[in-house]
Amino acid sequence: MVGSERFSNRLLNIYLPLVFYVVFLLFPFYWMTIVSFKPTNDLFDLKFNPFWIQRFTLENYTYLFRETSFSEWVKNTIIVSVVSTVLSLACSIFAGYALRDCLRAVPFPYVELHITNIEKRGIHSLLAETAVGMVTGFGMKSYLLGLDAMLDHLAKRRAPKARAAPKRVRARRAR
Numbered sequence: 001m002v003g004s005e006r007f008s009n010r011l012l013n014i015y016l017p018l019v020f021y022v023v024f025l026l027f028p029f030y031w032m033t034i035v036s037f038k039p040t041n042d043l044f045d046l047k048f049n050p051f052w053i054q055r056f057t058l059e060n061y062t063y064l065f066r067e068t069s070f071s072e073w074v075k076n077t078i079i080v081s082v083v084s085t086v087l088s089l090a091c092s093i094f095a096g097y098a099l100r101d102c103l104r105a106v107p108f109p110y111v112e113l114h115i116t117n118i119e120k121r122g123i124h125s126l127l128a129e130t131a132v133g134m135v136t137g138f139g140m141k142s143y144l145l146g147l148d149a150m151l152d153h154l155a156k157r158r159a160p161k162a163r164a165a166p167k168r169v170r171a172r173r174a175r
Contacts, residue, residue, distance in 0.1 A: 036060050096126045103130040109153055113146035115139055 035043065039057045048054045064070050103110070109132045112125060117137030128134050132153050135146040 100126045100130060103127065109150070109157070111135060111146045111150045111153070113142045115142050 034051070034053050037053050037056055037058070037060070039055055039059060042048055042054055111133045112128055112131040113135040114125075114137070116139075118125060119136065125134070133149050135142050135149060138145055
C-alpha cells in the first residue's frame, strides 16, 4: 500500500505537471511543423482540423529555397551571431579584469558563488582572489550557503574585538 501511495503522489505532483509543461513547451514547434507542410489555402479553411495535416505538400519549402534568398539570409545570420558572440566574450573578459581591479581598490567584502563546480571543469575565476570566500558546486543550495557565509563574515567583522584591559599606572606623588 505504501508503494502505491508513493507512486500516486509522484504521478500527481511530478509527472502530470511535467507532461503538461512539456506539451506546452513543444506545441509551438509542432504547430510550425504542421503549418509548413500544409497548402496555403488549408491554413484559412475552417472545415479542416487545424491541428492535423489534411493535404501534405512541400510547396512552402520549394518556394523558400527556389524563389527567396534564404541561403543569403542564413549566411547573414551566421555572420551576425558569430561576430556578436566574439564581441560579447571580449567585452566580458575585459569587464572581468576591470571589476577585479575595482574590487581590489574598494574594501567591499563579498562571497563568490557558483552553482556548478567551476574548478572541476578547469575554469578559473578572476574575482576569486579578492573574495572573502567562495561557494561552488552545491546547485541551488549554493545561494543559501553563500548568504550564510556572508552573514557569518559580516557578524565576525562587526563583533567587538576583545581588548586587553588598560594597565593602571600609579602616579607617584612628588614630595
